[in-house]
Amino acid sequence: MPRSGKIQVLVVSAKGLHDTDFFTKMDPYVTIICRGQEQKSNVASGQGSSPEWNETFVFSVSGDEEQELVIKIKDSDAGTEDDIVGEAKIPLEPLFLAGSIPPASYNVVINDEFCGEIKVGLEFIHEETHERGHRHGHGHGHHEDESNFGGWKESSY
Helix, strand or coil: CCCCEEEEEEEEEEECCCCCCCCCCCCEEEEEEECCEEEECCCCCCCCCCCEEEEEEEEEECCCCCCEEEEEEEECCCCCCCEEEEEEEEECHHHHHHCEEEEEEEEEEECCEEEEEEEEEEEEEECCCCCCCCCCCHHHCHHHHHHHHCCCCCCCC
């Protein structure tokens, strides 16, 4: 079955990263690569080994071939080449089957060594190749999701 549509990637946060800066906290950011498309997050300045991004990226996908998402975490270094902290590879096959995968932690590795985790949520928005059922109402699916997030209350001290 052709998998045409868009993939929404929510990059939440990372933890346990190896801090590449010895003297200051590193300024991590991520680049996300999917089928030759590359997008870059904001830099989490000074957030060191537990950065939070909470950014969403959208990629277009089409075709049948095996696909994976590569997320590279880098440290933004002024004046020098940005250090790569590690990368996570996320196969997209489970996403195509499930439609969406809530934020989960994936291992970040460098040179086959485990060096932290990154939390990523995925959603696949299927696009029909032939025009049918393009009525209004498609765009309103996100409002139900938001009520789930608003459902929990932080415990008051």
